[in-house]
Amino acid sequence: MQQYSDTWRGNRRLFQQHFRQSASRRFHPAQYHKINQYLHSLIIVPEEFMQHTMSLSQGLIYSSLYGLDIGSEDLLAKKAIESVALIGRALLESFPAVERFPWLRFMPSWFPGCGFQQIADKLGQIIREVDTIPFDEAKTGAGTSLIAELALENEGRPAEIKKIKSMGTISFLGKTLFCTMSSISAFLLTMVQHPDVQFKARAEIDRVIGRDRLPKFEDRRSLPYVESVYRKIMRMHPALPLGLFHVSIEDDFYQGYHIPKGCKPFASPLAMNRDPNVYSEPDRFMPERFLDSPDGPFTSINNILAFGFGRRVCVGRYMADNTVWLAIASVLATLDLQKAKDNEGNEVDIPGEYTRTFFRHPKPYRSSITPRDLQARDLILATATMVD
Ligand code: HEM
Incomplete structure (x- = not known):
């Protein structure tokens, strides 16, 4: 949300240094470990697949950045989820009202339209906790982690420490979660809706990797169909359907439209990705489009x-990109995703609806998630506790 400025540039530089392509390899062990645990949770308590997906996202950032093992029942994890929900509400409901009617800022919080004050207070308080608690634990903890290393290197430099804390918090709150x-949730739902795609992707994995191990990052370029499934999910179901708004820093004219200084345009990836002028049948899930395109599926991310x-x-x-790809490939290699059945054995239809919220994700639905066979089950059980 920060405006383009020296502060933003400093924050971005720090992020870039540790999250660029080559640096991201550092997160591979945590990604393997957490995704193995994810598969395990999916076969043990399959009906809670949404919760497991959330725990994977949460656990991954805490372990890869802070070296902490934080489960979804942890108070910190709950606070973080609450704050993300509040951020979504603030962005979509409350803050636009204040921007249109700035005088609302001077009204008491019970005044109609002034709920934003309570939201802002609560958010401020939770974010302070989420900012500080894992940072302190990482610093004092026994393990090494990116945050602990940076904290040590920058001891006695409060401005740098602030940036490091904010990198952790933003990674967690704003995005990863x-x-x-x-x-990943969009992928699970889509596979239930498209068993043919699931079988085809699985057959590719069996052919290339075999059945004795789970997919690895090194396999990625040998799995073009799996890549196409991943790209198609990202195209059809962007997590932030509106993107984030940007602010025009000067008056501009674009294709006959005047964009005044201070205007906040959204560039919606959802609208762009489903533009019928660019894609025929834009709402149809056809990974083959990537496979058959002249550049193939492995273009730059x-x-x-x-x-x-x-x-x-x-x-x-x-x-x-690594997390979502690995989760997709690992689920395809080992699990069978189908519609749930009722007591008479009939398939329960799923509406396949998505929320209309700032962060878009599938609405709750029932499905059946099982290991595809005993061999897959054994593989999941054997790898669940291993750290690669
Ligand atoms: C599938 C997962 C993710 C998606 C779909 C996603 C998507 C986005 C989008 C659409 C933006 C806004 C870009 C714009 O303003 O035009 C953004 C910004 C950002 N993302 Fe992600 N993101 C994901 C995961 C992550 C992760 C894992 C991190 C950090 C560990 C992260 C950190 C950030 C940060 C810090 C920004 C703000 C960049 C800036 O303003 O300079 N994101 N992300």
Whole structure:
């Protein structure tokens, strides 16, 4: 949300240094470990798949940045989720009202339209806790972690410490939690709706990797169909359907439109990705489109509009891309996703609806998630506790 400024540049530089493509390899062990645990949770308590997906997103950032093992029942994790929900409400409901009617700021919080004051107070309080608690634990904890290393290197430099804390908090709150959860959830739902795609992707994995191990990052370029499924999910279901708004810093004219200084345009990846002038049948899930396109599916991830573009493009995109891809490949390799059945054995229809919220994700639905066979079950059980 920060405006383009020296402060933003400093924060972005720090992020860039630790989240660029080569640096993101540091997160691979945590990604393998958490995704193995995710598969395990999915076979043990499959009906709570949404919760497991959320726990994966949460656990991953806490372990890869702070070296902490924080479960979804942890108070900190709950606070973080609450604050993300508040951020979404603030952005979509409350703050636009204050911007239109600035005098609302001077009214008491019970005045109609002034709920934003309570939201802002509560958010401020939770964010202070979420900012400080894991940072302190990482610093004093026994393990090494990115945050602990940076804190040590920058001891006695409060401005740097502030940046480091904010990098952790933003990674967690703003993005990883809901964006990663949203993309993986969209994948799970889509596979239930498209069993043919699921079988085809699984067959590719069996052919290339075999059945004795789970997919690894090194396998990625040998799995073009799986890549196409991943790209298609990101295209059809961007976690932030409106992106984030930007502010024009001067008057501008674009294709006959006047964009005044201070205007806050949204560049919606959802609208762009489903533009019928660009894509025929834009709402149809057809991974083959990537496979058959002249450039193939392995183009730069900067082409994935779900991550935004330009100088504010998602700075955690390499980490996110790895997490979502690995989760997709690992689920396809081992699990069977189907519609749930009722007591008479009939398939329960799923509406396949998505929320209309700032962070878009599937609405709750019932499905059946099982290991595809005993061999897959054994593989999941054997790898769940291993750290790669
Ligand atoms: C699937 C997961 C993710 C998606 C879909 C996603 C998407 C986005 C989008 C659309 C933006 C706004 C770009 C713009 O303003 O044009 C953004 C910005 C950002 N993302 Fe992500 N993101 C994801 C994961 C992550 C992760 C894992 C991190 C950090 C670890 C992260 C950190 C950030 C930050 C710090 C910004 C603000 C960049 C700036 O304003 O300079 N994101 N992301």
